[in-house]
């Protein structure tokens with residue numbers, strides 16, 4: 001099994017942030033509690049995500065936060081994403097899908113955030129949201145929409161499952177089998193792939209193990 005050098009896969013799509021970017025950070029305000037960015041409390045995490053969503057340097061922060069992430073070890077909320085979301089983003093990039101962060105920022109701007117919010121309610125999948133935004137004239141791809149949904153406080157699961165193990169197994173063994181096998185061959189853990197799919201860890205790991213065991217038996 002080939003283990004990727006994760007560091008070498010870091011995105012280079014946006015320029016290095018200017019040295020003074022932190023001066024404009026929303027979390028420097030006195031009414032923002034720094035502990036919210038490292039807490040296990042859901043209320044605190046929600047406040048941290050909300051602060052990031054208003055931050056003018058969210059793209060710069062995400063770039064710098066990711067450069068500090070090490071392999072599977074990452075913690076805290078930075079650049080609007082929590083550790084699990086950054087891990088899922090890493091796997092997106094292993095598959096060659098890199099977000100356009102400026103476009104993602106446009107999607108959470110006052111002009112587009114209402115539309116994004118309505119699509120989050122009406123579409124069951126990232127694919128559907130992306131198609132709708134393209135019809136609106138925005139050249140977006142699924143990973144860019146995924147980051148925008150994360151930034152706006154949504155879940156953005158990659159699979160449109162019904163919340164039960166059976167429908168998840170059908171997707172894992174069907175349309176998502178090829179990328180999952182690629183991720184496994186590159187060294188991704190089951191838990192990482194569950195994060196990439198956007199499903200709860202325990203359910204996702206179980207579905208992945210069962211399905212891939214069946215595939216190995218059949219081959």
Ligand code: SF4
Nearest residue numbers: 025027052055061079
């Ligand atoms: S994106 Fe979030 S963590 Fe980063 S500087 Fe802005 S408020 Fe702080």
